Amino acid sequence: MVERRRRSVRTALVGEALRVALAGRERTDPGAGSDRAGSDRGGLDIVDLGGGTGGFAVPLAVEGHRVTVVDPSPDALASLERRARDEGVSELVRGVQGDAAELPGLAGESSADAVLCHGVLEVVDDPVQALQAMASVLREGGVLSLLVAQRNAVVLARALAGHLAEARIALQDPDGRWGATDPMPRRFDEAGITGQLADAGFMVHTVHGVRTFADLVPSAFVDSEPGAADSLAELERAASQHPAFRALATQLHILATR
Ligand SMILES: C[S@@+](CC[C@H](N)C(=O)[O-])C[C@H]1O[C@@H](n2cnc3c(N)ncnc32)[C@H](O)[C@@H]1O
Known part of the structure; x- marks a missing residue:
């Protein structure tokens, strides 16, 4: 229950910011995604590095995007496949077993309008190389959605x-x-990760704090007090871009373009 609440706070804030960025990509490049064979020109080509069981990938496919999940875990990819099938979007979701270092070869260079990397840069062997790999699979102007743990x-x-x-x-x-x-x-600091992004050729547009309070407020209170979960979500939203509170958030969500 507690973990579900934390996850929903995370996915709600990250999902909202991501959808605004993807809508911007569709507006600025209406032909985005059109060079994939068989594309109906609707939706974007998205790569979810370390996308796991598809918590982000499958909802994006439901919205009409074509999503390739690259993940080393066969179990996660099997769950992804089931989830996509249950939602009726199997033809829009492709699971590929592999590692961040192999990303350009697996997904294809300049093949994506957006790359998601949520909760993965913390665990890869070489984060600098992983950022370069993500830059290489993005098309010009493509969007990176990066979620990292904050020190x-x-x-x-x-x-x-x-x-x-x-x-x-x-x-x-x-x-x-x-x-x-x-x-x-x-874990990362804002200055360090934004510097690494610049070195890899990204321009940072927004930085949000995610889970500033959700991990600190007693879960018994949030679960028992009527309206507390909604109030917590509103507080998280208000604090997410406030510099002082953002600096204390469990995760940083960064949107950048190549
Ligand atoms: C904390 S989970 C995050 C899953 C998903 N991105 C999300 O936000 O729900 C980390 C994921 O990274 C994957 N992973 C671990 N090492 C990786 C690597 N070297 N390259 C790519 N993915 C990796 C794991 O299999 C797992 O699915």
Whole structure:
């Protein structure tokens, strides 16, 4: 229940920003996506790197976009296939088993109007190479939707949980980890990730904070108090672009173009 609530806060905010960016892509390049064989000229060509079970990919296909999910997990791809079939969009969703490093060969260079990379840059072997790979599969003017874990949030979370030494380690560690047993391979700072995006040839348009409060507010309160879940979602939306609160969010959602 708690995880579902957190996920819905995340997908709602990220989904809203993403749809605005995709609509902009359709407006600025009405021929976008038209060079795929058999395209009916509706919808965009989207690559979801590490798209997993299709939490973003399948709803985008339902909206008429053609989505290729590249993911190393065969189990995730099997769930993706089932989900796409259940929603009646199997012909618009393609699952490809593979790694970020292989992306250009698997998806095709300059083949996509948009690339999604949500919760994946934290775990790939080489984030710089992965960003370059994503740039290479995007068409000119194509949109990157990047969602990454933010260091500051884990510093705050470890301190509030009483793990003060771990909070200090996370604050100073180059990868934003709180120790050797931290399951997250790396976290990002806004300045660092926007700099890496610029180095890979991207222009950053928006940066939103995602889950600024959702991981801090007691779940028992949100689940039991009438209207609290809606109020939390509204608070998240209002805080997502506020610089001070954005800096504390669990994740950063960045929209950029190539
Ligand atoms: C936290 S899940 C995120 C799933 C999905 N993007 C979402 O937002 O719901 C991370 C995903 O990255 C995939 N992954 C792990 N290592 C990867 C790699 N080197 N290249 C591409 N995807 C990877 C995993 O299989 C998993 O599906």
